[in-house]
Amino acid sequence: MILPIVAYGSSVLRKVCDDITPEYPELKKLIADMWDTLYNSNGVGLAAPQINRAIRLFIVDTKQLVDDFNEEDKRKYPNEEPLVQVFINARKVEETGNLWAYNEGCLSIPKVRDDIQRTSHVRVKFLDENFVEHEKVFYGIAARVIQHEYDHIEGKLFIDYLSQLKKRLIKKKLEDISNGKIKTDYKMLFAK
Numbered sequence: 001m002i003l004p005i006v007a008y009g010s011s012v013l014r015k016v017c018d019d020i021t022p023e024y025p026e027l028k029k030l031i032a033d034m035w036d037t038l039y040n041s042n043g044v045g046l047a048a049p050q051i052n053r054a055i056r057l058f059i060v061d062t063k064q065l066v067d068d069f070n071e072e073d074k075r076k077y078p079n080e081e082p083l084v085q086v087f088i089n090a091r092k093v094e095e096t097g098n099l100w101a102y103n104e105g106c107l108s109i110p111k112v113r114d115d116i117q118r119t120s121h122v123r124v125k126f127l128d129e130n131f132v133e134h135e136k137v138f139y140g141i142a143a144r145v146i147q148h149e150y151d152h153i154e155g156k157l158f159i160d161y162l163s164q165l166k167k168r169l170i171k172k173k174l175e176d177i178s179n180g181k182i183k184t185d186y187k188m189l190f191a192k
Contacts, residue, residue, distance in 0.1 A: 001033045001036060002033070002036050002037050002040045002186075002187065003033050003034070003036075003037045003051045003052075003187070004051070004052075004187040004188055004189040005037065005041060005046075005050050005051065005107045005108055005186060005187065005188050005189065006049065006050050006051065006052050006108055006188075006189050006191075007108055007109075007110075007177050007178065007180070007182075007188045007189060007190045007191060008108055008109045008157070008174055008177045008178055008191075009174075009177065009178025009179075009190070009191035010052070010108075010189070010190075010191040011191070012049045012052055012053075012054055013049050013050070013108060013152070013155070013157060014155045015049065015054045015155050016153075016154055016155045017048065017049060017054045017055050017056045017057075017153040017154075017155075018054060018055055018056065019055075019056050019089045020055045020056065020057065020088060020089065022131050024055070027129075028129070030048075030053070030057075031057075031059070031086055031129055033051075034046050034048075034051060034057075034059050035059060035061075037051060037186075038059060038061065039061075040186055041107050041184075041185070041186035042064070042185075043107045044060065044061060044062055044064060044065055044145050045058060045059065045060045045061070045145045045146075045148060045149040046058065046059050046107065046149070047149045047152030047153055048152075048153065049152050049153065049155075050107060050108050050152060052189060055153075056088065056089045056090060056153045057086075057087070057088050057153070058086075058087050058090070058149035058150070058152060058153060059085070059086050059087070059149075060083055060084070060085050060087065060142070060145050060146060060149060061082070061083070061084045062080075062082050062083045062084075062141050062142050062145055063082035063084065065141050065145075066080050066081070066082045066141065067082070076140075077140040077141060080140045080141055080142070083138070083142040083145075085128070086128055086129040087124070087126040087127075087128075087146070087149070087150075088126060088127040088128065088129070088131065089126065089127050090124050090125070090126040090150055090153065091124070091125045091126070092122060092123070092124055092147075092150055093123040093124060093125055093135065094122070094123045095118075095119040095121065095122050095123075095147070096119060096120075096121045096122075096123075097119050097120030097121040097139070097143075098119070098120050099117045099118065099119060099120075100117065100118070100119075100120055101115040101116065101117050102115065102116060102118070102141075102144055103115050103116075104116045104144075104148060104158045105158075106148070106157065106158055106159075107186070108157070109157065109158075109159060109174070109177060110177065110182055110184045110188075111173065111182065112159065112170055112173055112174070112177075114158075114159075114162055114166060116158050116161045116162075117161065118143070118144050118147050118148075119143070119147075120139055120140065120143060121137055121138070121139045121143055122137070122138055122139075122143045122146055122147055122150075123135065123136070123137045123138075124136060124138065124146060124150070159174070177190075178190070178191055
């Protein structure tokens with residue numbers, strides 16, 4: 001089932017999320033619904049707060065980004081493989097590597113994009129959908145998407161990384177999103 005995506009301005013997007021257990025009600029259905037929602041909105045990642053759940057759960061599918069690499073991207077990330085993964089109760093262990101800019105957007109903040117600096121590598125400890133524990137290092141595009149989604153479960157948004165000037169420049173767009181004065185190709189849930 002396709003779920004509405006929570007728009008900027010909703011308090012759930014600013015909450016530090018709670019861990020869950022395998023007994024979380026209808027978890028398998030929730031994860032399936034998140035995949036449906038992600039693919040319906042043409043996103044590459046989706047966190048539970050974006051579907052109005054303050055839990056430490058997010059999903060990532062970088063296939064469309066990797067498939068759309070141009071020649072320069074292929075040179076920059078020669079070993080980049082698509083990542084399709086469920087992350088439960090994720091904890092960032094460390095961020096390493098160089099800072100690099102990439103033009104990010106967010107399903108909860110439609111039509112707002114900007115270059116965001118993030119590290120090239122991230123080590124994450126997490127549980128998969130079967131509650132099997134993993135600790136892995138991700139790099140490149142996968143690291144970026146994971147860091148973006150991880151921020152969601154920590155109550156952060158990509159716009160928090162913008163300069164004060166850029167924040168002032170997008171203030172009206174953010175107000176319009178909060179007030180439901182925006183059109184998207186996917187269902188949204190507005191704060192007001």
